[in-house]
Amino acid sequence: MEHELHLCDLPVGSIGKVTRLLAIGLPRRRMLDLGLIPGTKIECVRRSPLGDPTAFHIRGAIIALRYEESQQILIKPL
Amino acid sequence: MEKPSNQTSLAEILEITEATRSQNSNYIRDSIVESIYQHAEQITNIVVKQKELNKCPDRKLDDILTSPWLGYPLMLLLLGFIFWLTIIGANYPSQIIAKFLFTIESQLTGLFMRFHAPHWLYGLLILGIYRCLAWVISVMLPPMAIFFPCFTLLEDLGYLPRVAFNVDRLFKKVGAHGKQALTMSMGFGCNAAGITACRIIESPRERLIAILTNNFVPCNGRFPTLISLAIIFMGGAVFKTSSTAIATAVVVGLILLGISITLFTSWLLSKTILRGIPSSFTMELPSYRKPQIGKILIRSLLDRTLFVLGRAIVVAAPAGAMIWALANIHIGDTSIVTHIGQFLNPLGHAVGLDGFILLAFILGFPANEIVLPILIMCYLSSGTMLELKSLTAMRDLFVQHGWTWLTALNMMLFSLLHFPCGTALWTIRKETGSSKWTLLAFLMPTAIAFSVCFITTQIIRLLR
Amino acid sequence: MKLTHRSSEKKVNGRNNNIDFSDPNIKIIALAGNPNTGKSTVFNSLTGLNQHTGNWAGKTVTHAKGSFYYRNQHYVLVDLPGTYSLLANSVEEQVARDFICFNQPHATIVVLDATCLERNLNLALQIMEITPHVIICINLLDEAQRKGYFIDLNSLNIQLGVPVVGTIAREGKGLEHLKDITYQVVNNLITPKPAKLIYSSDIERTLEKITPQLEKLLGERINARWVGLRLIDGDQSLLNAIYEHIDTFPELKKESEVLKHYGETKQSNILG
Ligand SMILES: Nc1nc2c(ncn2[C@@H]2O[C@H](COP(=O)(O)OP(=O)(O)O)[C@@H](O)[C@H]2O)c(=O)[nH]1
Numbered sequence: 001m002e003h004e005l006h007l008c009d010l011p012v013g014s015i016g017k018v019t020r021l022l023a024i025g026l027p028r029r030r031m032l033d034l035g036l037i038p039g040t041k042i043e044c045v046r047r048s049p050l051g052d053p054t055a056f057h058i059r060g061a062i063i064a065l066r067y068e069e070s071q072q073i074l075i076k077p078l
Numbered sequence: 079m080e081k082p083s084n085q086t087s088l089a090e091i092l093e094i095t096e097a098t099r100s101q102n103s104n105y106i107r108d109s110i111v112e113s114i115y116q117h118a119e120q121i122t123n124i125v126v127k128q129k130e131l132n133k134c135p136d137r138k139l140d141d142i143l144t145s146p147w148l149g150y151p152l153m154l155l156l157l158g159f160i161f162w163l164t165i166i167g168a169n170y171p172s173q174i175i176a177k178f179l180f181t182i183e184s185q186l187t188g189l190f191m192r193f194h195a196p197h198w199l200y201g202l203l204i205l206g207i208y209r210c211l212a213w214v215i216s217v218m219l220p221p222m223a224i225f226f227p228c229f230t231l232l233e234d235l236g237y238l239p240r241v242a243f244n245v246d247r248l249f250k251k252v253g254a255h256g257k258q259a260l261t262m263s264m265g266f267g268c269n270a271a272g273i274t275a276c277r278i279i280e281s282p283r284e285r286l287i288a289i290l291t292n293n294f295v296p297c298n299g300r301f302p303t304l305i306s307l308a309i310i311f312m313g314g315a316v317f318k319t320s321s322t323a324i325a326t327a328v329v330v331g332l333i334l335l336g337i338s339i340t341l342f343t344s345w346l347l348s349k350t351i352l353r354g355i356p357s358s359f360t361m362e363l364p365s366y367r368k369p370q371i372g373k374i375l376i377r378s379l380l381d382r383t384l385f386v387l388g389r390a391i392v393v394a395a396p397a398g399a400m401i402w403a404l405a406n407i408h409i410g411d412t413s414i415v416t417h418i419g420q421f422l423n424p425l426g427h428a429v430g431l432d433g434f435i436l437l438a439f440i441l442g443f444p445a446n447e448i449v450l451p452i453l454i455m456c457y458l459s460s461g462t463m464l465e466l467k468s469l470t471a472m473r474d475l476f477v478q479h480g481w482t483w484l485t486a487l488n489m490m491l492f493s494l495l496h497f498p499c500g501t502a503l504w505t506i507r508k509e510t511g512s513s514k515w516t517l518l519a520f521l522m523p524t525a526i527a528f529s530v531c532f533i534t535t536q537i538i539r540l541l542r
Numbered sequence: 543m544k545l546t547h548r549s550s551e552k553k554v555n556g557r558n559n560n561i562d563f564s565d566p567n568i569k570i571i572a573l574a575g576n577p578n579t580g581k582s583t584v585f586n587s588l589t590g591l592n593q594h595t596g597n598w599a600g601k602t603v604t605h606a607k608g609s610f611y612y613r614n615q616h617y618v619l620v621d622l623p624g625t626y627s628l629l630a631n632s633v634e635e636q637v638a639r640d641f642i643c644f645n646q647p648h649a650t651i652v653v654l655d656a657t658c659l660e661r662n663l664n665l666a667l668q669i670m671e672i673t674p675h676v677i678i679c680i681n682l683l684d685e686a687q688r689k690g691y692f693i694d695l696n697s698l699n700i701q702l703g704v705p706v707v708g709t710i711a712r713e714g715k716g717l718e719h720l721k722d723i724t725y726q727v728v729n730n731l732i733t734p735k736p737a738k739l740i741y742s743s744d745i746e747r748t749l750e751k752i753t754p755q756l757e758k759l760l761g762e763r764i765n766a767r768w769v770g771l772r773l774i775d776g777d778q779s780l781l782n783a784i785y786e787h788i789d790t791f792p793e794l795k796k797e798s799e800v801l802k803h804y805g806e807t808k809q810s811n812i813l814g
């Protein structure tokens with residue numbers, strides 16, 4: 001139950017809660033601006049036809065993140 | 079860090095804040111944003127009531143438009159349709175505008191005759207400035223007036239971010255951003271517009287890459303050159319019957335080459351000069367909104383028309399005057415144009431072109447659409463820019479001046495790859511705010527154009 | 543400013559802009575908000591100008607300026623670049639922040655997307671920390687309705703402490719009301735009182751310590767608590783911006799050396 005997942009490993013259609021951000025610097029600040037703080041609900045909506053980037057539902061908006069970014073976000077699947 | 083000896087209150091404050099920051103092991107920003115978002119969440123929970131409704135129509139649309147199977151075909155179909163509509167649809171209005179403008183020219187000519195205006199004045203104003211203006215407007219305006227409204231429509235609908243989403247992976251591989259696909263598409267309309275559009279790329283590194291490489295997609299001003307040369311030198315070269323198909327294949331091949339060079343230079347830039355410049359990728363896919371078709375069409379039509387007219391007046395008019403002067407001022411018994419052409423000849427031959435072709439590109443710096451007319455002017459040693467009645471006439475003229483299919487190929491390559499036009503460079507300067515990047519945007523394509531033509535020529539000459 | 547944008551607007555930025563701020567008859571109104579919330583649409587309807595609009599998060603460092611008249615009052619409206627926050631992560635954010643902070647518009651209209659309130663409030667709350675003269679414009683109400691959201695504007699007004707106006711900018715709905723509220727705010731008929739945001743206890747403790755001192759240094763012109771918060775965050779770009787406007791802070795001018803020194807040493811990590 002208490003296991004963490006990288007956001008990039010969240011399957012399409014499932015929902016998780018952010019636990020931690022691993023990114024630093026500008027990417028981290030951009031993630032914060034999107035409202036990615038511990039406890040934020042995030043749903044994996046779809047992947048691009050080529051498999052990357054992936055679109056997530058974050059606080060009412062659909063945001064596409066690349067593998068590199070989503071790998072830097074730790075979540076707990078719900 | 080050396081501190082002023084007597085502690086001022088500001089220094090004290092800064093010390094206190096720094097202490098707080100390090101106590102939080104530099105995650106103070108997280109804490110701040112958390113407080114703000116928690117507050118925002120609290121308020122939202124109080125004021126927003128959501129009825130249970132049909133789950134987002136947007137998602138269903140996205141299921142189709144970004145689906146693994148249909149995403150790409152639909153995208154290519156849509157973009158292909160816009161290009162087709164632009165090229166086919168522009169022909170007719172182009173002819174009408176040209177006819178209209180050249181009727182006015184002959185009336186103006188009549189007027190000048192009536193008042194016995196000096197020959198040089200007539201030449202400078204009508205054959206130089208007016209004709210160049212007419213050229214740029216009739217070649218440029220119709221395709222722009224079709225191409226850009228179509229794009230604006232897709233933009234307003236919210237489809238364009240989905241394109242970026244679909245293709246991003248390809249661009250990521252070369253260190254660029256998926257939105258570059260869109261700035262490139264805009265470049266097909268006009269490179270200056272494509273460069274301005276690079277503002278949609280938030281990440282500084284990827285934005286610069288997109289700006290510096292936009293030129294490798296041929297704009298509306300270069301398409302007619304590519305198409306004409308493909309038809310007369312490539313199409314007929316093999317079999318008469320399949321000439322259109324071959325010409326089309328050549329143009330498509332050139333576009334693909336342009337795209338490959340774009341990806342290659344993007345990769346090169348991201349690995350060399352632009353290495354380490356910060357980059358991040360978060361892209362919103364906004365919900366689809368119903369576009370206000372009427373308003374958009376009118377707006378974007380007006381905008382484009384103003385843009386083309388403005389450019390024609392600011393850029394093409396002076397260029398027309400200068401070209402006329404160069405062609406009509408003689409040193410000895412040859413015009414300056416011919417002198418320069420002969421001077422450039424050796425360089426031209428090395429890359430499979432000739433001096434006049436190079437000169438045409440140089441004089442066509444203000445606007446690519448006048449390159450071919452200038453070349454014809456040079457070959458005919460006439461004092462004004464000309465368009466020939468038929469493609470056959472153009473072919474005959476070029477062959478007389480020693481053209482082979484290799485010359486045509488090189489000219490197409492050079493047109494595709496050479497330095498950006500004046501407007502595009504000026505836009506780069508404005509967008510990057512730096513002369514250094516502008517210079518690079520000029521030198522890089524120029525070097526590539528010369529190298530590619532040189533290598534092509536040498537290989538073909540060896541093979542023969 | 544979007545993909546198919548044609549540059550027709552005058553360049554206005556924090557430092558050398560061509561708005562006559564000294565003219566007491568002109569009221570300056572800033573338009574802020576996330577990208578794609580309808581700022582330019584509001585701008586166009588109010589001023590009758592034609593800024594490019596589009597369904598797309600576009601970016602620019604220039605912003606458009608236009609004017610309109612309402613009840614014999616001349617207003618100049620400034621369309622700021624759309625940003626998700628004002629924490630100085632990009633040039634656009636710095637431009638928007640500097641305009642609100644140093645050019646001190648008589649009112650700032652924050653345009654919010656009704657379908658994505660949470661993230662939009664993030665920006666609104668940040669702006670309300672810089673200036674109290676804020677009007678919240680909840681736009682895209684038709685979209686919200688289509689998606690099944692209902693927003694209690696009254697309750698939002700109470701929660702935020704500033705006036706809230708609902709609009710459907712594209713259809714021109716609610717814009718008269720927006721003008722009316724703007725008129726009232728600008729003429730002090732309404733005094734917005736933004737609710738204070740409370741941060742974690744150590745931040746609050748530090749703020750308590752430094753805010754009074756900062757108030758002395760900065761005077762009335764800018765919100766000392768907010769500057770303190772930015773300093774805690776280590777925002778060097780704000781120090782630089784203050785240094786550039788040092789003439790408006792007589793008390794601080796004596797310490798301009800310290801300011802300059804700090805701005806320079808840490809400059810590199812603003813956008814890094
Ligand atoms: N349905 C609807 N669409 C709107 C409304 N306001 C703006 N839009 C559309 O939303 C898009 C973004 O608007 P724009 O003014 O460019 O947003 P900006 O980025 O904040 O300047 C455009 O396509 C507008 O037509 C509205 O009230 N309702």
Ligand SMILES: [Mg+2]
Pocket residue numbers: 543581582594595624
């Ligand atoms: Mg806008």
